[in-house]
Amino acid sequence: MSTTAPKGFSAAGVAAGLKSSGDPDVAVVVNHGPDDAAAAVFTTNRFPAAPVLWSRQVLDDGRARAVVLNSGGANACTGPEGFADTHATAEHAATQLGQAGRELGAIDVAVASTGLIGMRLPMEKLTAGVTDAVKALSEDGGPDAARAIMTTDSVPKTTVQEREGWSVGGMAKGAGMLAPSLATMLVVLTTDAVVDPAVLSTALKQATSVSFERVDSDGCLSTNDTVLVMASGASGITPSAEEFTEALTAAATDLAMQLLADAEGSTKDIAITVRNAAGVADALTAGRACARNNLLKTALFGNDPNWGRVLAAIGTTDAAFEADQVDVTINGVTVCRGGAIGDPREGVDLTGRAITIDVDLKAGTDEATIWTNDLSITYVHENSAYST
């Protein structure tokens, strides 16, 4: 049920003609309250798309009533005209929702877009689509909304985490371009728990830091990444901050793993765990260096347990370790011991989709896991053949 699983939300997804395929491309998710607490995490790219600039303003007071999302165009690098387009979209949505009996202004409506950078959106089609979506709003509309935000995704991504009388729901789009801080990825999370805006913001930061921010598919950071959470309070139940953070993290992690599994052209899901690091930052640095090493990623695509490329990647970082201390274990076989030859690489079975790489730095007690994909021929094909 996606974003409409928690009480107090309606959603819709319609085809507005932004995608040449005719597939659904405009989604609306509305919070009917009684609360309107909201929080968001946005891309740290220094060329934030117009909808990111807009939605930052919307979320500034910790409140939002609705979000409009579109695929078929990112509205990024489109200048002041692009920003005006986003503003107009929010304005139009607010008007339409107002006519549907919900009192609100443009500043209550977040916007998120995904698709090709550097192209204006066809505003006539988009506003018509928003009108249609508002008319189609339904308490069962979550799955339709999840489908309308897909780009090169092969499947919609949704989650529901049920707790005692309250729940967290969510949807995500993203396939490839999963990145350092966030992915080219739009995520909407909803909850009917009663959650204070400050708690919501802290919980969201915590949830994304261990989920979306640890998925690094190709090291590219998009201009449009947005993770939005809205709390309706419709369950009347106020979980503790810990309880809520746990549920939100579970929802975010579930969606992050679905994004990883659907990354463009990937044939492997790779979990790189760096253990015994001098700090979590060191573990993350070393893990990311592996996740972004094209030579390692192509080797894994070719079922080659090339541990030398793991060391070469880690060797470019400033993480604390001694070169003659590091162990590397791939799918359970310790192929590198003390920075040198370990057990025979022939013992490593890489034929399955799941690969685990464990790096033991022997420099401390902290650890972290980064998830990534292999670099496949299909990745290159998909990203060269289509403008995204």
Add this chain to the structure above:
Amino acid sequence: MSTTAPKGFSAAGVAAGLKSSGDPDVAVVVNHGPDDAAAAVFTTNRFPAAPVLWSRQVLDDGRARAVVLNSGGANACTGPEGFADTHATAEHAATQLGQAGRELGAIDVAVASTGLIGMRLPMEKLTAGVTDAVKALSEDGGPDAARAIMTTDSVPKTTVQEREGWSVGGMAKGAGMLAPSLATMLVVLTTDAVVDPAVLSTALKQATSVSFERVDSDGCLSTNDTVLVMASGASGITPSAEEFTEALTAAATDLAMQLLADAEGSTKDIAITVRNAAGVADALTAGRACARNNLLKTALFGNDPNWGRVLAAIGTTDAAFEADQVDVTINGVTVCRGGAIGDPREGVDLTGRAITIDVDLKAGTDEATIWTNDLSITYVHENSAYST
């Protein structure tokens, strides 16, 4: 004539059976003097291969008499045993060269290796190869040596820079894995100019900083990168430091461009120039971010002038710029102006091999160019199908 173009050098390349193909795989270059000044720049990877550890010691006093190079095995991540193998190689070469009438010790012989990481070298074959190579030493042996250090290179890379009565010669191997600080790349430069070791070292650092270090093919930094220069003084001519640095830089740049043109599986040579940066460091940071962006590189492979991916790449850096000021020009068409839509992308012709991307940061007066390649299907195929 490669490394034997300058007077005072002999070289050879032989097949020792390290490569299963039976192609030449052991090279020796000898400096017959009268001088023995030498300098080197090595990988900054924190897992330096055994020959790098050894050759650092050899070069410590600014002198070297000979270098032994092998393809067919990197001798990296091989522990103390691998270091002993390198030492034994230098010792054996010194003995063989001594029997050939040249008085020298192991500490006068640098070693460089390239090939698969994490495998011991077959020392019996290697030492027999060194014996053969010393016997085959010739003043015309430069081209043979250049062929013997090839791995996935499709052509040997050599250069000669003639000046007034003296010259600089050189050879290089490397194809793909061209990287941040250096490439997986072995380079030997020779000169018959009279050059003080201190001048030689400074000139080499300067030459590599604007040549090999600005070629960033896939962002991966190898364990074995070595650039070695030896000066015989056989011309009797002492150029000024400026004159010598210019010639050495010309030789290094010529080789770097040959490496770029032969990068594994590439179909494009891409020059990314960042102009009007607040400093050279900013220009390099922004240029490298583009050179390492897989989405941009796959787009260029597909002849797609996807300037949004240029901005998205630059947007991840801390270079000084205002997002609404940046211009991007691809092959002469300013497709992005002020961080937004510029001239129509349809006007960009990307069908040729050469691509120029000019980024104007409008934040200062410095500039730098980074060279890279596209990310092609062949790149993935080559790097997944073969262990290197």
